[in-house]
Amino acid sequence: MRENLSSEEFTPFGGENLPFKEIEKEELPREEKNIKFKFFLMIFIIFISFIFLLTLKRQNFNFSPQPSWLPSPAHFSPSPTATGLVNNNIEEKIDLFEKKLKETDLQQTEFSFPLLDFAFSIGTKQ
Amino acid sequence: MQKIKIWQIKKYHKFFCLLGLEVFTFCFLFLTTRPLFAQNEISDYQYQNEKYREAYQVYLKTREAYLKYQTLTSQTDFNKASQDFLYLRAKVLRNYFQVIKKILRETVDIEPNQRQALILALDREIDSLEAYENQLQNLQQPTLNDLWEISLRVERRVNFYKKLAYQSLANIILGRMRSLNSESVAINFLLEEKIKNNPDKEVTLLNQWLQTVRDKTYQSQKNLEKAENYLELLNKSETGQDAYNFYLKIQEELGKAKAGFLENLNFQREILITIKE
Numbered sequence: 001m002r003e004n005l006s007s008e009e010f011t012p013f014g015g016e017n018l019p020f021k022e023i024e025k026e027e028l029p030r031e032e033k034n035i036k037f038k039f040f041l042m043i044f045i046i047f048i049s050f051i052f053l054l055t056l057k058r059q060n061f062n063f064s065p066q067p068s069w070l071p072s073p074a075h076f077s078p079s080p081t082a083t084g085l086v087n088n089n090i091e092e093k094i095d096l097f098e099k100k101l102k103e104t105d106l107q108q109t110e111f112s113f114p115l116l117d118f119a120f121s122i123g124t125k126q
Numbered sequence: 127m128q129k130i131k132i133w134q135i136k137k138y139h140k141f142f143c144l145l146g147l148e149v150f151t152f153c154f155l156f157l158t159t160r161p162l163f164a165q166n167e168i169s170d171y172q173y174q175n176e177k178y179r180e181a182y183q184v185y186l187k188t189r190e191a192y193l194k195y196q197t198l199t200s201q202t203d204f205n206k207a208s209q210d211f212l213y214l215r216a217k218v219l220r221n222y223f224q225v226i227k228k229i230l231r232e233t234v235d236i237e238p239n240q241r242q243a244l245i246l247a248l249d250r251e252i253d254s255l256e257a258y259e260n261q262l263q264n265l266q267q268p269t270l271n272d273l274w275e276i277s278l279r280v281e282r283r284v285n286f287y288k289k290l291a292y293q294s295l296a297n298i299i300l301g302r303m304r305s306l307n308s309e310s311v312a313i314n315f316l317l318e319e320k321i322k323n324n325p326d327k328e329v330t331l332l333n334q335w336l337q338t339v340r341d342k343t344y345q346s347q348k349n350l351e352k353a354e355n356y357l358e359l360l361n362k363s364e365t366g367q368d369a370y371n372f373y374l375k376i377q378e379e380l381g382k383a384k385a386g387f388l389e390n391l392n393f394q395r396e397i398l399i400t401i402k403e
Contacts, residue, residue: 046146090316090398097309098391104306106299106380111229113291113370114175114222116215117182118284120208120277 167228171221178214185211201270208273213262216280219287220255223248226294235308236301244294251290255280288366292373296357303350303380310343310387313394320401332397339393346386353379 185207192204227248230241262276314336321332353376360372 042146046149050149090313090320093309093313093316094391094394094398097306097313100309101306101384101387101391104299104302104384106303106377106384108295108299111222111225111295113288114218116178116218117211118215118281120212120273120281 167221167225171218171225174214174218174221178211178218181207181210181214205268205270205273208270209262209265209268212273212277212280213259216255216259216262219280220252220259222291223252223255226291226298227252229298230294233298233301235304236297240297244290244297247290248294251287285364285366289360289363289369292366292369293357293360296353296360296373296376299380300350300353300357300376303353303383306387307343307347307350307383310346310390314339314343317394317397317401320398324401328400332400335393335397335400339390339397342386342390342393346383346390349379349383349386353383 185204188200188204188207192200194200227245230236230244230248258276258279265272265276268276317336317339321329321336356372356375356379360369360376363369363372
C-alpha cells in the first residue's frame, strides 16, 4: 500500500500534506524554548551560588589559610619529626624568625583608637 | 524573520553566559582575596580620617563664629558643619572597626572563641554605625537639638567602643607573639636534633647552652601568660580608660617577651655556628 504512494502523496502528519517550510517553522520555537530554559537555568545557578557565597560571608566564614575551625599551631608542641617534614634548614628558620620578630609591631600606633572629638553635645551645651 | 530572532537569542545567550561567569568570578575573588581588600580598608580609613580632620576644623571655625555673632546665617553654617562633622566621625569609627576586624581575621593564634566573639561585636557596631550615618545623611535642615540627640547616641557608647578596640588590639598582638613563641620552640627542637646528630662536637657544652635558651624561652612564655591574665582583666574592665591601662600592661609584658626572644635568637645562632664548625 505504502510502496504504491509517490513522495508527494505520502502524508506523515495525519493525512495533511504540509509543505517543508512549515515543518521548519514548527521546529524553531522548540529550539527557542530550549535556549530560554538553559538561560534561566544558568541565571538560577548563578543566583543560588551568589546567595550561598553571601551567606558564607555573612556568617564570617574564614577563607584565610588558617581557618578558625582548625586548632592553631600553638596548640601543638612541634615534634622533631613534624618539623623535619616541612623545612629542616635551621638557618633559614632562624632568619625567617628574626625577620618576623623585628617586623612585629607591639605598639600598633597606626591602629590605636582614633583621636575623635566625642564632646559635641557637652561642648555645645556648655 | 524567525531566524534573526533565534540568532539574537543565541547572541544574548553567549553574552549572559560571559556576564554570569564574570559575576561569579567577581564574587569568588571578592570573598577570597582578603589581603587586597584589607589594604583598601586601611587606606580608606586613613582617607576618611583626613576628611574628618578637615571637617573638624570647619566645625570649630563655624562654632566660634556662631558663638561670636549669634546670627541666623552663622547658626545655619554651624548646623551644616556639625552635621558633616558627626557624619564623618561615625564614618571614621566604622572604618576603624572594619580595619580591626580584618586584622583580627588574618592574625593566627588568636583563641577561636575570642576571635568569633570580637568579630560579632565589631559587626554589630559596624552595622549600627552605618545606620547612624544614613540617618545623619538623610536629615534635612536639622536643628542643634536634633544634632545633640543624635550625637549623644554615639557619645554614650564611647567607653564600649574603646574597650572593644583595645580588646581586639590586645588579642592581635598576643596572637602574633604566641605564633613567635611556637617558632622559637620549634627552633630549639631542631637544634636539639642537630646536637644529637653531631656527637663528635662538644655535646655537654652545647646542651648547656641549649638549656639556657630553653630557660629564656620559658621566661618569655611567663611574660605571655602575664599578658593573658591582663587580657582577662581588660575583658572585665568597665571604662575605656581602664581598658587602655590594661592594654598598656599587655604591651609591656609582650615587649619583655619579645626582648627575650631576640636575646634567644643570638644564642640559637651561636649554637648553630658552633655545631657547623
